[in-house]
Amino acid sequence: MANASPMTIGDLAAATDTSVETVRWYEKVKLLPAPARSAGNYRLYGREHLRRLSFIRRGRDLGFTVDQIRELLALADDRDRSCAEVDTIARSHLAQVERKLSDLTRLAQELRDVIGQCGCGSVADCRIIEALSPHGEPS
Amino acid sequence: MANASPMTIGDLAAATDTSVETVRWYEKVKLLPAPARSAGNYRLYGREHLRRLSFIRRGRDLGFTVDQIRELLALADDRDRSCAEVDTIARSHLAQVERKLSDLTRLAQELRDVIGQCGCGSVADCRIIEALSPHGEPS
DNA sequence: TATGCACCCTGTAGCAACTACAGGGTCAAG
DNA sequence: CTTGACCCTGTAGTTGCTACAGGGTGCATA
Structure with a gap:
């Protein structure tokens, strides 16, 4: 030291x-x-x-986020304050993360489905492109 | 119609x-x-x-991403081309999504750990703030 | 002492993928 | 003929940095 x-x-x-x-x-x-x-x-x-x-x-x-950290820093500097606000910030952040997590999980499954159908022929009958296209419409 | x-x-x-x-x-x-x-x-x-x-x-x-979509659109417009490139884009995107998914999973667990320790007393002994602080250092 | 090199300074522009105006013009209804 | 909903262009803002450009500083080496 x-x-x-x-x-x-x-x-x-x-x-x-x-x-x-x-x-x-x-x-x-x-x-x-x-x-x-x-x-x-x-x-x-x-x-x-x-x-x-x-x-x-x-x-x-x-x-x-930077804004959340700014809040956390302000709270941390005020040591007599209740910890409840810190808890609130952290919980709301966790909720956001969990939302994003479930979105991504669904997304990954959709992508796996789409990819699984690809026979890798020509684009004309590519399942991936088809899956992206407005439903069922040809050319 | x-x-x-x-x-x-x-x-x-x-x-x-x-x-x-x-x-x-x-x-x-x-x-x-x-x-x-x-x-x-x-x-x-x-x-x-x-x-x-x-x-x-x-x-x-x-x-x-917008760039990936631009590529996909170009491929979709060229219907004689092989579907393999489309497959490659989709697979690399899926890999990215899966990476992000595992990052977020780890993150959510860390947050749950941190939040779980909060007794909601005063900031002075807030576990969340402590978990964010450089390890073990007081005030 | 010179000179090179790694580091520091400020300021600005760029990234992704939009969103949000400001300051106008157009068009149909009442 | 006026109101209001829509449209136009152009620019600036968002988040969290990153990447310069065009300089200055500080230390070691020849």
């Missing part, structure tokens, strides 16, 4: 598996506070920035 | 469950050919446009 650490943007990016451009973009959209600057105008980050960016990245990995 | 039909853009949009703006956008990106115009400069569509737009919408519903 000898890490007194002003990190450059490249260090921070590497530490969080983020691209430098993305870090700058998080600053622009105010997910990440603007850090101090060096004499040569380089951004200098500390442990708190690292913590916050890690939070953001983990949230993104879990599929939260 | 008394439908000799020049449709307006609104009719076409309604018939395919598409927004008028989207129809115009498909024209701009050359998925849909520019139709004839009325005296008052209104777009006039016929049965072929309806057929093509239905194809496009069905493809989009099945999650094909």
Whole structure:
């Protein structure tokens, strides 16, 4: 723990598996506070920035939108507040994910059906094209 | 079948469950050919446009990208060609869908785990926030 | 000391696939 | 002849970045 650490943007990016451009973009959209600057105008980050960016990245990995993460960060900063709002955000996100999951499941099955019918003859009697065409209409 | 039909853009949009703006956008990106115009400069569509737009919408519903649909349309127009290319596009799309499906399945489970731990006390000991935070670090 | 190279800066444009105006014109009904 | 629903073009916004262009900085090496 000898890490007194002003990190450059490249260090921070590497530490969080983020691209430098993305870090700058998080600053622009105010997910990440603007850090101090060096004499040569380089951004200098500390442990708190690292913590916050890690939070953001983990949230993104879990599929939260940037707006949801903004809310979560605001809630996390207000430690006396009830956790219920956090729970609400997470649950509504889960509901969305589950909706998308069931859509994709149906979709995959439809695709498998369509593909299964392909005898790979000529396009003229391709079942896939036919399945995409308005139902039953020829040429 | 008394439908000799020049449709307006609104009719076409309604018939395919598409927004008028989207129809115009498909024209701009050359998925849909520019139709004839009325005296008052209104777009006039016929049965072929309806057929093509239905194809496009069905493809989009099945999650094909606009580029993939463009390819599929080109293949469908060339009826002597082998159906193998169509099959390839569909299979690679299915593979993508299945990849996304497994990602989302994992994601949903992680979210359920995180949410399950929430006792809904104060944020200070919120498990959800903790799960998002860099591992094990307090405040 | 020069010079190369990796890194940093700002700002803008692009991606997918639309959506949402603003600021007009057209057309049929009443 | 006016109202209202529709249509036109063109541009900007959405999400979450990514990819430059055209510079400046900082450190090591010759």
